[in-house]
Amino acid sequence: ETGVTQTPRHLVMGMTNKKSLKCEQHLGHNAMYWYKQSAKKPLELMFVYNFKEQTENNSVPSRFSPECPNSSHLFLHLHTLQPEDSALYLCASSQDRGSDTQYFGPGTRLTVL
Amino acid sequence: KQEVTQIPAALSVPEGENLVLNCSFTDSAIYNLQWFRQDPGKGLTSLLLIQSSQREQTSGRLNASLDKSSGRSTLYIAASQPGDSATYLCAVNGNKLVFGAGTILRVKS
Numbered sequence: 320e321t322g323v324t325q326t327p328r329h330l331v332m333g334m335t336n337k338k339s340l341k342c343e344q345h346l347g348h349n350a351m352y353w354y355k356q357s358a359k360k361p362l363e364l365m366f367v368y369n370f371k372e373q374t375e376n377n378s379v380p381s382r383f384s385p386e387c388p389n390s391s392h393l394f395l396h397l398h399t400l401q402p403e404d405s406a407l408y409l410c411a412s413s414q415d416r417g418s419d420t421q422y423f424g425p426g427t428r429l430t431v432l
Numbered sequence: 433k434q435e436v437t438q439i440p441a442a443l444s445v446p447e448g449e450n451l452v453l454n455c456s457f458t459d460s461a462i463y464n465l466q467w468f469r470q471d472p473g474k475g476l477t478s479l480l481l482i483q484s485s486q487r488e489q490t491s492g493r494l495n496a497s498l499d500k501s502s503g504r505s506t507l508y509i510a511a512s513q514p515g516d517s518a519t520y521l522c523a524v525n526g527n528k529l530v531f532g533a534g535t536i537l538r539v540k541s
Contacts, residue, residue, distance in 0.1 A: 321475070361436070362521070362531040375528065409475055417463065417527050423476040 322346040323424035325410050331430045332400065340395040340427045342410030350416040351393040353385060356407040356426070368393060369416040400431045434459045436524050438532035445512055446540050453507040453535045455522030460500050467496050467507050468521040470534070476521065480507070512539045 323344045332338050344351065353365040367375035368387040382404075384396040393410055407426045413419040435458045445451055455465070464483045468476040480489045480496040482505070488497040495508040509516060519534040 321477070323475075325475075359533075361533045362523075362529075364528055364530075367528070407473070411476075417525075420466070420478060420481050421529060422478070423468075425475040426473075428473060 321422040321424065323410060323412055323422050325408075325424040325427050327427060328425065329428045329430075331432065332397070333432050334400060334402070336400075337396070337398040339397065340408055340410075340429075342393040342395075342424055344391055344393075344410075344412040344422070344424075346412060346414075346422060348412040348414050348422075349390055350413045350419070351387060351390070352411040352413075352421065353393065353395055354409040354411065354423075356409060357403075358406075362409070366395075367416065374416060397429075400429075402431050405429055405431045434524060434526055434530040436522060436530050436532035438520075438522055438535050440535060441533065442536040442538075444538045444540065447512060447514060449512050449539075451509050451512055451537075453509070453520050453522075453537070455505040455507070455532055457503045457505075457524045457530075459524075459526060460503055462500065462524050462526045464525045465496075465498055465505050466523045466525065466529070467494075467505075468523060470519045470521060472519075479520075509537075512537075514539050514541045 350369045366385045386394040409426045410424040411421040413421045439454045466481045467479045482498040493510040521534045522532045523529045
């Protein structure tokens with residue numbers, strides 16, 4: 320256990336559905352991250368939050384909408400997704416933004432039909 | 433733009449063999465480099481972190497080296513075991529983590 324939990328672990332949704340992914344960290348960290356891991360592609364950084372403020376959006380389509388209500392929780396709201404959005408979505412946290420070690424959650428396996 | 437390359441893409445070895453995984457990166461302005469392990473369908477487990485001022489780090493049977501000037505790192509696994517079978521990811525941190533595509537390792541019993 321890394322101290323970072325993600326729910327749900329698996330999600331199947333249609334292209335017209337709206338769903339949310341949840342990440343929670345119990346490490347007292349200030350920075351949280353969303354990553355996408357598609358088949359046969361390297362992990363890609365999507366969003367970075369530091370002290371609840373978004374500090375980086377890596378050109379992610381607007382059908383992905385992050386929310387960080389506090390330093391322990393991070394959400395990824397999904398709507399009108401495409402089949403190519405099917406992937407493993409990983410959340411991570413670190414003490415602060417930048418050079419600190421990142422701790423990863425187990426991921427949510429998303430399938431878009 | 434930082435690019436990270438891992439060689440080989442896949443590796444299959446008999447149990448007990450010593451092996452080396454390679455990672456190269458294009459921009460040497462980094463804070464640190466991390467090696468992760470990922471089991472199928474699971475998240476990432478951090479194995480070793482080497483700060484930019486360090487040359488190597490060791491943990492049990494794992495040893496990672498860093499040559500920042502040449503943009504290279506190696507992960508050495510001694511006396512490999514079937515439980516070492518996983519994907520090994522190298523990630524370079526220059527204010528954000530940039531990952532390589534990984535090396536898929538299979539250790540046969």
